[in-house]
Amino acid sequence: MSVIKAAIVGGTGYTGVELLRLLSGHNGVEVRAITSRAESGTPVAELFPSLRGHYDLKFTAPDVEELAACDVVFFATPHGVAQAQVPELIARGVRVIDLSADFRLQDIPTWEAWYGQQHGCPELAAEAVYGLPEVNRTQIAGAQLIACPGCYPTAIQLGFLPLLEAGLIETSGLIANAASGASGAGRQGKTDLLFAENNDSFRAYAAGGHRHLPEIEQGLGRAAGTPVALTFVPHLLPMVRGIHATLYAKLKDPAAAGATQAALQSQFEQRYASEPFVDVMPAGSHPQTRSVKGTNVCRLSVMRPQDRDTVVVLSVIDNLAKGASAQAIQNMNIMFGLNENQGLESPALLP
């Protein structure tokens, strides 16, 4: 197959540089353009010295013709941008992988309520495929527009899916206690994201309501076949990369054969037996975020402490990789019929 021509819109953020890092090792793709209004003309290797020797590209102002000449365009932009630019690309036959929140929610009023603005392109939202391969692999293969899942939603959905699909847990009273490295907040010069404000400290944020909540509930509801009610509290970790989600649910029937620790372990192993990027750890394991740093892997562990009624799932991903750019490439591989692993095979950097 010939090399896929790719472009990245909005390349100065962390998901942009992560796409560049990962695609530099992907033989099947050539990055033709990377856009940024603010940095137009700047070599990407000047903004990101880690890419010196890997890319000769310069940032360019967004240009539809340049993007339309590509096979695939990644949007690594704040919400609202893709809605405006994607329709023309779709119309011209380009495949689009949107890493932003623009097309993740099927229910437009919900999107508009949580994002505080009118949705610019409801008709494409209906058409977009939610890019969680572990759920939608077939649809992804045939999609023209992918809505890549958010970072928290990826970690949390992969952790709850085996339990909800098997009907083992109550669908209300779900708890997702999650924590993210600071890169999840993006590359913006905000006072409360300073090193001196966050090192050696820890805090929750948006406990009253985070924009990822409706996305997670949408996905869990599909898995359960019924609406779910989730309490989701995100936290900010004094580290750069990684999401750790600790999930709690009440067993429907604690005495059921399928509710033993061994049965739960087996349920998880079977659910993900053929998934290349979901790793169910041995019973009793506590996955570390560093074990997935830089990779597309989600590591899971399931427990039933003291054989009580509450089941606990631990789920770790790299927020910039499986939670964003690596998962976007996994989607691209599926869309273009490549080996799903291509460009995503390196183990995590540890220590």
Next chain:
Amino acid sequence: MSVIKAAIVGGTGYTGVELLRLLSGHNGVEVRAITSRAESGTPVAELFPSLRGHYDLKFTAPDVEELAACDVVFFATPHGVAQAQVPELIARGVRVIDLSADFRLQDIPTWEAWYGQQHGCPELAAEAVYGLPEVNRTQIAGAQLIACPGCYPTAIQLGFLPLLEAGLIETSGLIANAASGASGAGRQGKTDLLFAENNDSFRAYAAGGHRHLPEIEQGLGRAAGTPVALTFVPHLLPMVRGIHATLYAKLKDPAAAGATQAALQSQFEQRYASEPFVDVMPAGSHPQTRSVKGTNVCRLSVMRPQDRDTVVVLSVIDNLAKGASAQAIQNMNIMFGLNENQGLESPALLP
């Protein structure tokens, strides 16, 4: 009043050096002895250069006569040590404040099951007062032996107490998702506590069962007037000091007048109105662990996200301070009739 003569048994760990730091600013106390078999003869300021100029003391091998000559002895030892040494001190009229787990559990078989050894002194366990001043201030004032609460138990009990005492939440299905800085694991040369193993990473541990679970359930059960069932998952943070507990409970009657966000806020404020070291933050706040670093303060926030059935409490303390040594001094102040704030008034080091 004359100066209180104090000794510290087991002074080479983090709670030992924290006691020394805090007592150096306490006008009413003089540290007469600090023991360590391994470091006997070493000046404390050599092991802990931060204390240069503050203490001329050397570590000494434990000596009953030396300890018995003091008014109060702090045990900053691993579990099992205080059980062996405390009885003689008690018999000789010395007051003892034990920072270890030896006398925290009233139920001896439970203690023996979780700590995997026979309890050396069950009769004193019955007599010991659990040193959480917000619950037991009166008993502490008259006690000869204080069992200082563990770090997680302090943060978690203070967060749940207002809800349980008021009967607002279900007593089963309680969730305590907590995270601690690495100093909580002590000053021991273990591979999995190395800097290179923990920086820029995050993980749960002991999710299947942590020794603080029975202590927490004991305290919550007393507050509720009935046994409770808690799921407790601790995590290890890439930072030195601080505990953050995120607590989840189901409202008994979500439609009750006492269950509104405003009523919950009011409940917390009233419960702790006269407590010098519990700070209920304004509604919507997210307390940071750094805001209590080095202090005896517990900062709390209560929320009811989306007005659903689950109430969320955020609770932060410094694990070495309110979670150990500062709370021990608060107990001492109460026991000796001093101002409860004495030696504990400095604000947190921020940033």
Next chain:
Amino acid sequence: MSVIKAAIVGGTGYTGVELLRLLSGHNGVEVRAITSRAESGTPVAELFPSLRGHYDLKFTAPDVEELAACDVVFFATPHGVAQAQVPELIARGVRVIDLSADFRLQDIPTWEAWYGQQHGCPELAAEAVYGLPEVNRTQIAGAQLIACPGCYPTAIQLGFLPLLEAGLIETSGLIANAASGASGAGRQGKTDLLFAENNDSFRAYAAGGHRHLPEIEQGLGRAAGTPVALTFVPHLLPMVRGIHATLYAKLKDPAAAGATQAALQSQFEQRYASEPFVDVMPAGSHPQTRSVKGTNVCRLSVMRPQDRDTVVVLSVIDNLAKGASAQAIQNMNIMFGLNENQGLESPALLP
């Protein structure tokens, strides 16, 4: 003596909150006002939750009458601000302690060259006393305007002084390799100060020329009695507080009796024998920045590796404390005839 009335101009930065933290434990001072145009009306405890329960103050817009009613005004402002506001306060008899760079350099053209603007008040620069108590204690006692030393200059001067004053080292070819925690860069929302940009990484900055260079050379030149030539390379550490300076100089006469390791040690110990805040460590020590965290202490170690011609000095301070706010309070104590230690006696927070 009656309580000193103090004000802080520019209180939203890190030196401002550090002044508040330290002054809360100083019995001889009451903070009457703290100014900030941007945060006027905001309670300081809202911006800095660590101060909840310690201050009822709100930030106010700067008001000359309010400041002039105080005994002492601290300027915790960017350079250029004090030059404009100090003259009127001085004229009205207020004592001023400026933590900024405005009055540190005696040579006005040098100041103007390094700061890229005209000096607003050259006549006061001549009158200002450089607030390094270990050099200028007597002048400080009688001063009305103090120019507090910069953070790097404090650590570096205290390290070189014993060698230069004794004429033991060459005055050219001096090397100061220093590293600072991120709080030294201030509380400003700049992209390159983000947590995600600095954690788990290290870099030099301003190696071609940093504004502290002329200040350091001015001080070292005075100590040597002749101009010196220094190469100064600062670095940014992935930590919050602390400066570590590693100093290198060539011994004038390596064979001299005063140049042995023991003689150098003795030279340092004698130079600082009566200094309350300079701690010469035992020979062979490597001071850690954490050993001075939150304190006014400078810890020093001097070595002559392999008995070669180069002498090495290690010097650590807390950049926000001895490098800024604590040293400002030390100056205030001297100016007002208080015990020099007052409010500055707590040991470092360790671990």
Next chain:
Amino acid sequence: MSVIKAAIVGGTGYTGVELLRLLSGHNGVEVRAITSRAESGTPVAELFPSLRGHYDLKFTAPDVEELAACDVVFFATPHGVAQAQVPELIARGVRVIDLSADFRLQDIPTWEAWYGQQHGCPELAAEAVYGLPEVNRTQIAGAQLIACPGCYPTAIQLGFLPLLEAGLIETSGLIANAASGASGAGRQGKTDLLFAENNDSFRAYAAGGHRHLPEIEQGLGRAAGTPVALTFVPHLLPMVRGIHATLYAKLKDPAAAGATQAALQSQFEQRYASEPFVDVMPAGSHPQTRSVKGTNVCRLSVMRPQDRDTVVVLSVIDNLAKGASAQAIQNMNIMFGLNENQGLESPALLP
């Protein structure tokens, strides 16, 4: 070419797991064995979960037959081990790449003085090739035994070489101020390497004399054609990976044409023009350690501050990669006639 059969002796440390990580992406090599007495029988993916799915290997007790059946054996062991085991492997025709210090020094008495034991194999030390490809590429290609450079020596030599080879600087009075991430201290459970002892702190160590000093001086002396005198002070950073060396030297003739900032820049660029892993940054740059994390790259910058007599070089590497395991693979690639870049092409993980 057929696949190279490789073994790793001493695989439980950080250079061992880094070899495994990098070799998993090297198509030309298959790891046949990895030894550890202590972990014999344990799957490597159990000790290092980041390798789950990448290796089925288990640690085995060292076995000469198993090692001798390989084409190349890497020693990732403490000093002293390779000396004992290498001779037999060499005799049997196996190529050996030793990451330890055993064969780095040509002068045996110097080795014995710094390492405090008798050298077990002086005759092989004479034969071993020092594996710094930028100096010894030709000899490496024909070598049977490679002594891989230490981490500090790699960063420091690459920084000084262009200046010494061109005779631009004095060979005495050289200063190497360097700092390393904590992974450089290895994976050993020592108290002073704990997270709680090192986070948010910084210190020098071994300032009186570090074992890498004679290795560095040996290399610099060869480059200069005359013995050099270096003062080397290492420091421990609160981060995991990375070395930053800040080098200072006195220009022989500050007025020479070759001593201008532009000429120095050009000198560096020419020296490393054809080196695949040495990146001379643009004039005025400050390389960050994170820009080389996980890679075999050394990034350099050269400056002449204020056009004075001192030249400053900034040099960054990843201590576990270019400072150990990646450089070992670069050596292997050269020895076996592979593309020197093979398996070493991924950009750094940033952020």
